[in-house]
Amino acid sequence: MVTSDSCPDTQVRRVVIRPNRSLSWRQSMVFLGAISVPLLLISGVLAVRGYWLILPFAGLELAALFACIYVVSHAAQRCEVISIGASVVTVEKGRARGRCDDAGGPEERTEFARGWVRVDLTGVTGHWYPRRLWIGASGRRVEIGGFLVDDEKADLAAELRKLLSA
Amino acid sequence: MSTATATHDDHHDHGPAKGLMRWVTTTNHKDIGTLYLLFALVMFFIGGAMAMVIRAELFQPGMQVVDPQFFNSMTTVHALVMIFGAVMPAFTGLANWLIPMMIGAPDMALPRMNNFSFWILPFAFSLLLSTFFMNGGGPAGGWTIYPPLSLQMGDGFPFMIFAIHLAGISSIMGSINIVVTILNMRAPGMTLMKMPLFVWTWLITAYLLIATMPVLAGAVTMLLTDKFAGTSFFSAAGGGDPVMYQHIFWFFGHPEVYILILPAFGIVSAIVPTFARKPLFGYSSMVYATASIAFLSFIVWAHHMFTVGMPVVGELFFMYATMMIAVPTGVKVFNWVSTMWKGSMTFETPMLFAVGFIIMFTIGGFSGLMLAIAPADFQYHDTYFVVAHFHYVLVTGAVYSIMAAAYYWLPKWTGNMYDEKLGQMHFWISTVSVNVLFFPQHFLGLAGMPRRIPDYSVQFTDWNMISSIGGFVFGVSQLMFAYVVYKTIRGGEKATDQVWEGAHGLEWTLPSPPPYHSFTEAPEVK
Numbered sequence: 196m197v198t199s200d201s202c203p204d205t206q207v208r209r210v211v212i213r214p215n216r217s218l219s220w221r222q223s224m225v226f227l228g229a230i231s232v233p234l235l236l237i238s239g240v241l242a243v244r245g246y247w248l249i250l251p252f253a254g255l256e257l258a259a260l261f262a263c264i265y266v267v268s269h270a271a272q273r274c275e276v277i278s279i280g281a282s283v284v285t286v287e288k289g290r291a292r293g294r295c296d297d298a299g300g301p302e303e304r305t306e307f308a309r310g311w312v313r314v315d316l317t318g319v320t321g322h323w324y325p326r327r328l329w330i331g332a333s334g335r336r337v338e339i340g341g342f343l344v345d346d347e348k349a350d351l352a353a354e355l356r357k358l359l360s361a
Numbered sequence: 362m363s364t365a366t367a368t369h370d371d372h373h374d375h376g377p378a379k380g381l382m383r384w385v386t387t388t389n390h391k392d393i394g395t396l397y398l399l400f401a402l403v404m405f406f407i408g409g410a411m412a413m414v415i416r417a418e419l420f421q422p423g424m425q426v427v428d429p430q431f432f433n434s435m436t437t438v439h440a441l442v443m444i445f446g447a448v449m450p451a452f453t454g455l456a457n458w459l460i461p462m463m464i465g466a467p468d469m470a471l472p473r474m475n476n477f478s479f480w481i482l483p484f485a486f487s488l489l490l491s492t493f494f495m496n497g498g499g500p501a502g503g504w505t506i507y508p509p510l511s512l513q514m515g516d517g518f519p520f521m522i523f524a525i526h527l528a529g530i531s532s533i534m535g536s537i538n539i540v541v542t543i544l545n546m547r548a549p550g551m552t553l554m555k556m557p558l559f560v561w562t563w564l565i566t567a568y569l570l571i572a573t574m575p576v577l578a579g580a581v582t583m584l585l586t587d588k589f590a591g592t593s594f595f596s597a598a599g600g601g602d603p604v605m606y607q608h609i610f611w612f613f614g615h616p617e618v619y620i621l622i623l624p625a626f627g628i629v630s631a632i633v634p635t636f637a638r639k640p641l642f643g644y645s646s647m648v649y650a651t652a653s654i655a656f657l658s659f660i661v662w663a664h665h666m667f668t669v670g671m672p673v674v675g676e677l678f679f680m681y682a683t684m685m686i687a688v689p690t691g692v693k694v695f696n697w698v699s700t701m702w703k704g705s706m707t708f709e710t711p712m713l714f715a716v717g718f719i720i721m722f723t724i725g726g727f728s729g730l731m732l733a734i735a736p737a738d739f740q741y742h743d744t745y746f747v748v749a750h751f752h753y754v755l756v757t758g759a760v761y762s763i764m765a766a767a768y769y770w771l772p773k774w775t776g777n778m779y780d781e782k783l784g785q786m787h788f789w790i791s792t793v794s795v796n797v798l799f800f801p802q803h804f805l806g807l808a809g810m811p812r813r814i815p816d817y818s819v820q821f822t823d824w825n826m827i828s829s830i831g832g833f834v835f836g837v838s839q840l841m842f843a844y845v846v847y848k849t850i851r852g853g854e855k856a857t858d859q860v861w862e863g864a865h866g867l868e869w870t871l872p873s874p875p876p877y878h879s880f881t882e883a884p885e886v887k
Binding site: 250 | 467470471474533534537538540541544545546547548549551568571572574575576578579580582583586594605609612659
């Protein structure tokens with residue numbers, strides 16, 4: 196998903212890129228609960244009756260399920276923010292929400308001189324591997340939108356080029 | 362905050378790795394789906410060969426081909442191989458291939474775990490089959506592994522338990538991956554109630570698997586400790602309760618039956634509308650019926666053990682609860698028939714298998730209703746009637762749906778059309794022979810022939826001979842299927858992207874064969 200906005204006070208154009216995620220963390224926990232309750236209930240009842248060996252297997256499995264849901268949800272909360280200012284282009288990556296007033300800030304931040312910034316989209320649509328989108332200048336570049344599908348990358352590349360040339 | 366190291370990356374697009382290592386290390390959902398399906402096919406033939414041994418021995422009364430111990434091993438391992446090695450991996454293979462394409466995701470959510478969950482399986486089943494070469498032979502106490510009989514098994518016992526654990530771990534990892542993929546990776550607009558029914562049925566199947574597998578794991582581990590660690594969970598001599606094992610096993614075992622059939626409902630719900638050229642009748646009711654069947658599957662387990670001696674109240678509860686399953690199942694059959702009603706029907710091979718499924722699965726369902734009647738079950742219990750019932754459900758039900766799915770999606774997977782003439786021959790020979798194989802077993806059961814016996818009274822001879830002939834023909838006819846698959850992979854008329862004019866769904870918007878990573882263009886969900 197790609198959204199763009201501008202911060203009115205600084206006139207910085209901002210493009211926010213996030214992966215698609217079709218379930219919120221809260222919904223994921225509801226699902227986990229829907230599986231955990233019956234499983235723990237039956238395992239618990241059997242444990243009370245002396246058949247306790249089912250309980251550790253149930254615990255292990257639910258822990259694995261939680262870990263998998265957590266890993267995927269964590270990955271789905273990645274966020275990349277490209278801020279195009281008058282003279283500097285900043286690429287920020289992290290799990291922040293990407294709004295202008297974010298607390299905590301990004302985990303990675305790279306700055307390029309706007310005048311030299313290039314946007315490169317490598318690879319061919321329909322090939323074995325997805326296309327890759329790069330932004331960089333002066334021999335340095337960072338990959339952006341790795342979680343986007345190809346046509347989203349193409350659209351983003353076009354939008355960034357348009358914003359940079361404006 | 363850290364400053365990113367900007368990199369120079371000379372990435373070049375390339376295809377998958379070449380050679381054997383491609384398949385060992387792959388994390389691609391299509392590769393892993395293919396591995397699952399091929400593994401399932403191999404196990405289907407191994408389990409099928411065991412069935413041939415069973416039918417050869419039962420061709421006439423007396424002991425002709427194998428000794429009784431080996432015969433019992435054949436029935437036991439045939440079931441374990443077919444359930445855990447053929448049908449479940451086949452459905453997981455279909456899920457791997459299709460779910461990301463159906464929901465508009467580029468791959469499964471956890472690709473490395475996906476690879477791991479497949480590669481456990483060959484080790485698990487090598488371990489299981491290796492027990493035939495151990496002191497005491499393969500497991501011979503039935504696939505349900507009831508104590509105290511199962512505890513008398515030879516050296517292979519712990520290996521069988523370990524094999525079951527490995528297969529269970531594989532199933533759990535596969536299920537978790539499917540759940541997380543479906544919930545988290547649906548394309549924008551792909552709401553839950555827009556998902557294809559195959560995805561829905563797999564979501565519910567994965568739920569059942571996750572909810573019941575620890576019960577099986579615990580039960581077989583307690584068997585292991587009873588045998589080797591001096592515990593008495595199920596040993597009456599030590600104060601344990603062997604009947605409790607049956608309760609615990611069937612608390613897993615009955616949902617397992619639906620694990621083996623719910624994805625089949627999803628497949629048939631995809632195929633019937635395509636060849637009837639009408640939308641599926643009652644989509645929402647299909648979803649709710651599937652969920653209802655899953656719920657009911659948790660509260661009917663004791664219908665497998667009416668004869669162990671339980672209170673009449675318990676028998677009544679389990680009898681009525683079991684009969685209630687006929688309601689959502691009837692909704693499904695009604696919806697499939699209503700979808701076909703006044704449709705522009707054509708009968709290509711996938712549709713033939715789907716229609717065959719509906720008719721013969723319903724026969725299996727009706728005999729299931731007969732078995733659900735507690736007082737009548739005392740007559741049917743542990744007879745060939747039960748064998749006939751569950752083979753109608755699992756062979757003409759689950760296996761037929763897998764065949765239907767293979768013919769339906771094979772052109773999409775390979776880019777080549779299969780040989781329609783051979784496909785139709787495969788269907789008709791299979792359908793005639795499978796009924797010759799299993800229908801007479803109803804008569805044998807009603808006449809009192811017990812299951813799991815290598816020899817029988819002479820009055821059962823005729824129907825057994827007929828059944829065996831059907832079995833041999835059915836077994837050989839499956840070689841045609843393997844040949845059709847091989848031929849389609851090798852070449853043939855090129856398939857279009859749409860393949861079937863009446864097909865709907867995101868997977869048909871991809872090229873045939875689809876690119877290594879699905880959806881290099883964002884799908885539109887309407």
